[in-house]
Amino acid sequence: METDYAIIGGGVVGLSLAWGLLRRGRSVTVLDGSDGSFRASRGNFGLIWVQSKGLNEPRYARWSQRSAAAWAGFAEELTANTGVDIALEQRGGYDFHFTEESLATTIASYEALRERLDGDYPFEVLGNNALRKEEPAIGPGVAGAILHHQDGHANPLRLLMALAADTRRLGGKVLNGVTVEEVTPAGAGSGNAAYEIRCSNGTIARATKVILSAGLGSIELGPRLGFLAPLRPQRGQVLITEKLPRLINRPSGTIRQVNEGGVQIGATNEEVGFDDTVTLPQMAALAADAARVFPPLANANMVRAWGALRILSRDGLPIYQESPQLPGVYLVTCHSGITLAAAHARLLPDWLEGSAAAPDLSAFSEARFAG
Numbered sequence: 140m141e142t143d144y145a146i147i148g149g150g151v152v153g154l155s156l157a158w159g160l161l162r163r164g165r166s167v168t169v170l171d172g173s174d175g176s177f178r179a180s181r182g183n184f185g186l187i188w189v190q191s192k193g194l195n196e197p198r199y200a201r202w203s204q205r206s207a208a209a210w211a212g213f214a215e216e217l218t219a220n221t222g223v224d225i226a227l228e229q230r231g232g233y234d235f236h237f238t239e240e241s242l243a244t245t246i247a248s249y250e251a252l253r254e255r256l257d258g259d260y261p262f263e264v265l266g267n268n269a270l271r272k273e274e275p276a277i278g279p280g281v282a283g284a285i286l287h288h289q290d291g292h293a294n295p296l297r298l299l300m301a302l303a304a305d306t307r308r309l310g311g312k313v314l315n316g317v318t319v320e321e322v323t324p325a326g327a328g329s330g331n332a333a334y335e336i337r338c339s340n341g342t343i344a345r346a347t348k349v350i351l352s353a354g355l356g357s358i359e360l361g362p363r364l365g366f367l368a369p370l371r372p373q374r375g376q377v378l379i380t381e382k383l384p385r386l387i388n389r390p391s392g393t394i395r396q397v398n399e400g401g402v403q404i405g406a407t408n409e410e411v412g413f414d415d416t417v418t419l420p421q422m423a424a425l426a427a428d429a430a431r432v433f434p435p436l437a438n439a440n441m442v443r444a445w446g447a448l449r450i451l452s453r454d455g456l457p458i459y460q461e462s463p464q465l466p467g468v469y470l471v472t473c474h475s476g477i478t479l480a481a482a483h484a485r486l487l488p489d490w491l492e493g494s495a496a497a498p499d500l501s502a503f504s505e506a507r508f509a510g
Contacts, residue, residue: 206482232290365464
């Protein structure tokens, strides 16, 4: 099969890129891995999150803001095309604090970032009394919260479903259970294709351009394509309660009530390699903190728990890089695939196509890791 773009990886990042390129008239084949692959798209927290992003790199904050601003139109179009309600809510999100000292430290860092962003960083500080008006179930032990107005959340599994459905509707091919083994320059008689992609099951795809967006799979394949790919896994464990009446009005980075009613509680930040198992001490700590923030949760039944692996670069920022060895082969990876889905779908194709409207992504190249 021959295509304009072969995308290695069929998670939210890969499918967002596929969808965006298809909307521009390009042909796309997505080569998705096996069910045994580590899949961050199926285990994440579902946040569209701006606050705390880019405290040390304002260009990351701006990139997150651009994506958050594009999310409403992105979700509306996907739902109109597929009938899948992504359950998007963007009415702001909280960063809770148990002490005045912690709150003050974070406020100072946010104010510094706001100054570097020319004032475009809309947040407000709520003490416990003001917070209780917004969230009546909040616990007395919460000193206060920062409410950032660009934040929100969505249903990540519905997003994945809608992207896959609309990618196929637009004429894209999505091949599941396909593990890429090698990418080599295409030989004579390959038409316009520059690269040949060989898979473990015998599938062969030929493409003009190739995008590696395989998450943790990029650790192995990336260096073979000329990338540094300085990535690592980080485990996050998550709890889900039974379905509850409306208890929480806005999400936070650790607690959110999903559209079906369950409360999602998380997440840990554990450097344990490729271990995605669940551990009782971490589950107990998550549950205790959640009950401290929202005391009614102490009486809720927990019905599910899981561990999933984030994909983190050395500095935590995204990587957007064309291979120095294989022109037209790109690495696209990040740990904020939900937040950045709208930017990947609507803005990143300009960068891949080299158009005049391409965003400046130089801050996210691998040049920052040199030396």
